[in-house]
Amino acid sequence: MKIDQIAAITYTIRDFIQSEKNFQDSCQKLAQIGYQAVELAALPQGMISAKETLQICNDNGLRITSTHEDLGKTLDEPETLVDHIKDLGCEYIIYSYPHDTDFNDPASVDRLIDRLNRAGAVYKEAGLNLLYHNHALEFLKRDGKIVLDTILERTDPDLVKAELDTFWIQRGGCDPVTWCQKVSGRLPILHIKDMTVYEGNESTMGEIGSGNLDFKRIISAAEASGCETFVVEQDECPGNPFDSLKKSFDYIKGNLVD
Numbered sequence: 001m002k003i004d005q006i007a008a009i010t011y012t013i014r015d016f017i018q019s020e021k022n023f024q025d026s027c028q029k030l031a032q033i034g035y036q037a038v039e040l041a042a043l044p045q046g047m048i049s050a051k052e053t054l055q056i057c058n059d060n061g062l063r064i065t066s067t068h069e070d071l072g073k074t075l076d077e078p079e080t081l082v083d084h085i086k087d088l089g090c091e092y093i094i095y096s097y098p099h100d101t102d103f104n105d106p107a108s109v110d111r112l113i114d115r116l117n118r119a120g121a122v123y124k125e126a127g128l129n130l131l132y133h134n135h136a137l138e139f140l141k142r143d144g145k146i147v148l149d150t151i152l153e154r155t156d157p158d159l160v161k162a163e164l165d166t167f168w169i170q171r172g173g174c175d176p177v178t179w180c181q182k183v184s185g186r187l188p189i190l191h192i193k194d195m196t197v198y199e200g201n202e203s204t205m206g207e208i209g210s211g212n213l214d215f216k217r218i219i220s221a222a223e224a225s226g227c228e229t230f231v232v233e234q235d236e237c238p239g240n241p242f243d244s245l246k247k248s249f250d251y252i253k254g255n256l257v258d
Helices: 020-033 050-059 071-076 082-087 106-125 147-154 166-171 176-182 215-224 241-255
Strands: 006-009 037-040 063-068 092-095 129-133 160-165 189-192 194-198 202-206 229-232
Touching (some): 006 241, 020 241, 050 063, 071 092, 106 147, 106 160, 160 166, 166 194, 176 215, 215 241
Parallel strands (some): 129 160, 160 189
Antiparallel strands (some): 194 202
16 A cells, blocks of 8 residues: 555545535645545535535645545436536545445345446446445345345446445454455455444444554455555544544554555
């Protein structure tokens, strides 16, 4: 892993990007920590244009790796997002949560797969790529088979790629290393977040290096599978999220960067 392959997702700092000035200040803080890239998420719709977003990021030395957009539009109205994504200067759009899919219902899963393939074809035609981001719920077993396996097997790898999430794979009872290997050639971006266990046998997200995930093995497996970008995400932080992002970045820089 190289230092310029590390990105921060703006979802972690979502409470600090609710105005254009806040977004500018937050990008400056991320750059001061050392991040050179961001994955966009949770920006208020219509707050600023894609070109203005790109300019602010560029002014702070931040490359936009990928973007999370309205879930319904991402799958069902992909044509409406193509120009927006291109104006952001990135090629990856993330389908971040299966908000209207019931994984206990085979027909609902079938519809999700069809929609992913159809949307992926639109993005591919435009020179873009659709990525599916997992949580723990995709590791439900139906008829003895993990649902995420079904999704990936039945979506065209040229049209739908993966943005695996290390924490959610572990929470789903599986091994992040094994899953990075499973999606070889289909994993341009990996979400990295640690799993920390607290008193009461409760597990939660933690800064990279604070928990129990073996990131040296995970990063090695992801790189072997062709991963280009490693996005630091922490949905909930114990204090200021910028402090958590800094702790993660400093650990990565000191322990995982070549």
